[in-house]
Amino acid sequence: MTLSVAVRHRFGDFALDVAFEAGPGVTALFGRSGAGKTTIVNAVAGLLRPDHAHITLDGLRFDTLPVHKRRVGYVFQDARLFPHMTVADNLDYASRYGARASDRPRIIEMLGIGVLLDRRPATLSGGEKQRVALGRALLSNPRLLLMDEPLAALDGPRKAEILPYLDRLKREAGVPILYVSHAVDEVARLADHMMLLAGGRVARQGPIFDVMADPAAVPLLGVREAGAVLRARVEAHGEDGLSTLQLAAGRVQLMGVQAPVGAAVRLRVLAQDVLLSLSRPEGLSAQNILPVTITAIRAGDGPGAAIALDAGGDALLARITARAVQTMGLREGQSVFAVIKATSVAQSAISGGAT
Amino acid sequence: MMLDEAGWTALRLSLLVGVTATLLALPLAIWIAWLLARRDFWGKSVLNALVHLPLVLPPVVTGYLLLLSFGRNGPAGRFLEETFGLVLAFRWTGAALAAMVMGFPLMVRAIRLAIEAVDPKIEDAARTLGAPGWAVFGSITLPLILPGVLAGAVMGFAKAMGEFGATITFVANIPGETQTLPSAIYALLQVPGGEDAAIRLVLWACIIALGAVVLSEWLARRVARRIAGT
Numbered sequence: 136m137t138l139s140v141a142v143r144h145r146f147g148d149f150a151l152d153v154a155f156e157a158g159p160g161v162t163a164l165f166g167r168s169g170a171g172k173t174t175i176v177n178a179v180a181g182l183l184r185p186d187h188a189h190i191t192l193d194g195l196r197f198d199t200l201p202v203h204k205r206r207v208g209y210v211f212q213d214a215r216l217f218p219h220m221t222v223a224d225n226l227d228y229a230s231r232y233g234a235r236a237s238d239r240p241r242i243i244e245m246l247g248i249g250v251l252l253d254r255r256p257a258t259l260s261g262g263e264k265q266r267v268a269l270g271r272a273l274l275s276n277p278r279l280l281l282m283d284e285p286l287a288a289l290d291g292p293r294k295a296e297i298l299p300y301l302d303r304l305k306r307e308a309g310v311p312i313l314y315v316s317h318a319v320d321e322v323a324r325l326a327d328h329m330m331l332l333a334g335g336r337v338a339r340q341g342p343i344f345d346v347m348a349d350p351a352a353v354p355l356l357g358v359r360e361a362g363a364v365l366r367a368r369v370e371a372h373g374e375d376g377l378s379t380l381q382l383a384a385g386r387v388q389l390m391g392v393q394a395p396v397g398a399a400v401r402l403r404v405l406a407q408d409v410l411l412s413l414s415r416p417e418g419l420s421a422q423n424i425l426p427v428t429i430t431a432i433r434a435g436d437g438p439g440a441a442i443a444l445d446a447g448g449d450a451l452l453a454r455i456t457a458r459a460v461q462t463m464g465l466r467e468g469q470s471v472f473a474v475i476k477a478t479s480v481a482q483s484a485i486s487g488g489a490t
Numbered sequence: 491m492m493l494d495e496a497g498w499t500a501l502r503l504s505l506l507v508g509v510t511a512t513l514l515a516l517p518l519a520i521w522i523a524w525l526l527a528r529r530d531f532w533g534k535s536v537l538n539a540l541v542h543l544p545l546v547l548p549p550v551v552t553g554y555l556l557l558l559s560f561g562r563n564g565p566a567g568r569f570l571e572e573t574f575g576l577v578l579a580f581r582w583t584g585a586a587l588a589a590m591v592m593g594f595p596l597m598v599r600a601i602r603l604a605i606e607a608v609d610p611k612i613e614d615a616a617r618t619l620g621a622p623g624w625a626v627f628g629s630i631t632l633p634l635i636l637p638g639v640l641a642g643a644v645m646g647f648a649k650a651m652g653e654f655g656a657t658i659t660f661v662a663n664i665p666g667e668t669q670t671l672p673s674a675i676y677a678l679l680q681v682p683g684g685e686d687a688a689i690r691l692v693l694w695a696c697i698i699a700l701g702a703v704v705l706s707e708w709l710a711r712r713v714a715r716r717i718a719g720t
Contacts, residue, residue: 180618181617181618182614182617182618201622202614202617202618203617203618203619203620203621203622203623204620205618206620207618208618209615209618211611211615213611215611215612215614215615217612217615217616217630218612218634218717219633219634219716219717228616228619228621228629229619229620231620232619232620232621233619233620271619272618272619275618275619275620
């Protein structure tokens with residue numbers, strides 16, 4: 136299942152020109168407002184007719200099909216449930232054309248929307264609406280899923296309510312998912328591949344672990360949001376609330392890990408929370424010290440510099456001042472120590488996903 | 491309140507003309523309103539002006555134009571008579587046509603406003619779920635604009651019941667055939683001693699008009715409640 140997209144479109148001053156492929160799993164389209172994310176997704180859905188488009192899914196030409204024949208499951212930011220129908224009718228509307236009624240009980244169970252079936256959209260909370268919208272998109276038996284900032288309209292707790300369902304959906308959907316977002320934490324948690332869009336063009340793309348650890352991606356993600364995503368395994372939960380996780384380069388102690396022992400999780404380590412030391416530090420309050428090798432140094436526009444690190448095969452990213460690079464005499468290929476504070480891994484950045 | 495034989499005939503005829511005109515005009519009005527609200531095409535402003543013409547033309551002019559085109563010697567009239575055996579001039583069917591034409595702009599306006607109030611994004615969502623255009627209209631747009639359609643239908647019906655100038659010009663004032671409520675009132679006022687019978691007809695006209703408005707308000711509220719889901 137591979138979606139291949141080439142789209143050119145111009146309106147006003149804005150010119151979109153992108154070409155990419157998206158395989159199974161979640162491909163995140165990330166960029167600021169106006170980067171062209173929604174335009175791309177609408178072109179794939181057929182809701183927008185671009186000046187030029189060549190879109191195929193496993194060889195099936197998509198861009199010449201009318202919207203209703205494309206069978207994309209589209210989850211909008213604003214849910215867009217049919218206000219005059221109950222939740223059950225909204226779901227049935229999708230299976231009427233998608234003919235996937237046999238999956239109905241499984242999808243309802245997966246999204247936990249069984250108790251909502253008789254309700255009207257107007258009486259649902261934002262999170263409930265979005266879960267119903269997800270179910271409706273799935274019941275249309277889609278060839279691929281498009282999600283346009285499905286969590287952007289929700290507050291923190293509602294987001295946390297939906298994310299586990301998205302984790303599960305990602306594993307069970309079995310179709311390519313295009314996930315539009317401008318929230319790095321969502322992307323870091325869900326995406327397998329990532330495309331960074333800027334000014335209507337693809338600035339960076341690749342596996343999420345590579346793109347997030349790419350020093351060149353720092354200005355696109357924002358210096359406060361940039362940071363590598365690592366695979367880890369939960370080894371133990373301590374009685375003091377700290378959990379031990381195994382990384383390729385060694386063990387780290389972290390707070391607030393919810394996943395059970397043995398689970399594979401993702402860690403997002405913000406670049407600004409990684410310190411570098413020439414020798415193994417002693418007598419430091421931070422306990423997580425990994426031996427790493429510098430693979431790239433990239434000076435930013437301001438006083439900062441992004442340092443790409445290899446941590447036993449995992450890529451890590453640190454952001455320090457350019458002056459520190461000078462005084463420490465850092466260079467590519469050098470072996471140093473990375474110090475990570477236990478509190479520096481955001482709760483939402485820890486995912487139970489398999490990869 | 492009791493009406494004489496002629497009064498009942500006029501009342502019955504008015505209701506027949508009103509209901510016929512409303513039912514026939516409604517599908518066309520919905521379609522035109524949808525075109526004006528949702529489509530961009532060449533000649534859209536011309537269509538819009540044409541629809542609104544009966545609202546601004548003197549009704550007598552509209553009636554005379556109908557007589558010229560749908561009379562027995564008019565091109566449309568001759569076509570209808572030869573093809574379907576349908577005669578409009580000086581028949582109740584002609585009164586229904588006049589009522590249709592006069593009520594049409596009011597219907598289109600009400601329905602167009604309702605369509606413009608429906609978020610096209612909801613319709614887009616239905617299309618992505620696999621519904622073809624006509625099914626989206628039938629299952630999403632139409633239920634959501636139902637209050638507007640009802641309002642338009644009542645406006646059209648009220649206009650049809652009260653239509654006088656175009657009707658009398660096109661189909662005259664023939665008791666039992668084309669004499670509707672307003673024509674009957676007008677005729678009664680032309681003869682000495684007709685005031686009593688005229689007043690009774692006026693009362694009935696008021697009752698029907700009020701009833702139509704109350705009924706449509708009630709229906710629209712029910713529909714709106716159902717749509718809002720509360």
